[in-house]
Amino acid sequence: MIDARIQAGDFEPGRQLQRLEELGAGAIASMTIVLRAAADVREVQIDHYPALARNVLARIAAEAETRFGLSGIILIHRHGLLAPGDRIALAAATSADPKAALDGCAFLSESLGKTAPFWRKDVKEDGSAVWR
Template sequence: MIKILVMEGDFDAGEEIKALAALGGGAVANFVGQVRGGGKLAALELEHYPAMTEKALRKIADKAAEKWTLHGITIIHRVGQLQVGEQIVLAATCSDHRQAAIEACSYIMDQLKTVAPFWKKEIRLDGSENWVEERQSDVDAATSWND
């Protein structure tokens, strides 16, 4: 089972993890990302092209399912304007074994940071704005999974 959602509203990470656990197996791994503060950040605005984004997320999930034996994958990514501390992303995997679940979840997050077509704009407390550029460390993490 693969579940992909791109949405403006919040999600209940606990319910999503519970749904994956119900698929069986012995391991559920997850990552919940939040809009981090600091640097006088007020909000983060995420834009995307819906058809392109959902297709890219599905491709990431399908690749994870090819690499690891999984019972399920959930990827939820929010878009729109999000305040500091709000949830932005959930990546969760379910497998019979801990290592597969953890590695697949980590792989998904590394790919989301570089491959998924989201454009992020930081909005600062003083009203200034800037688009977030790709970081080399994110690119390196994503390419480290290449066969």
């Protein structure tokens, strides 16, 4: 099972992990990424090109599944206006082998940060903005 998606709304990490538990594979590894607070950043706008981003997330998940022998993957990335402290992404993997679940989860989160096509605009307290 692969569930790789992009969404505006928040997600419940516990519910997502429960979905992987129901597969009965044994080991589940996950990483929830929370938007860090910066001293002068009020909010962050996450933007993306939907078709490209969906394809990249699907490709990352498929590669993880094959490379690590995973039986379940949930990969979620949010878009839209977020505040420091909001959840921005979730990478979770399940396998009968605990090391494979951990390594797969690490691969998912690292690949999400390095290759997924998302753009970030930091909106500062004074109203100015910077794209990163």
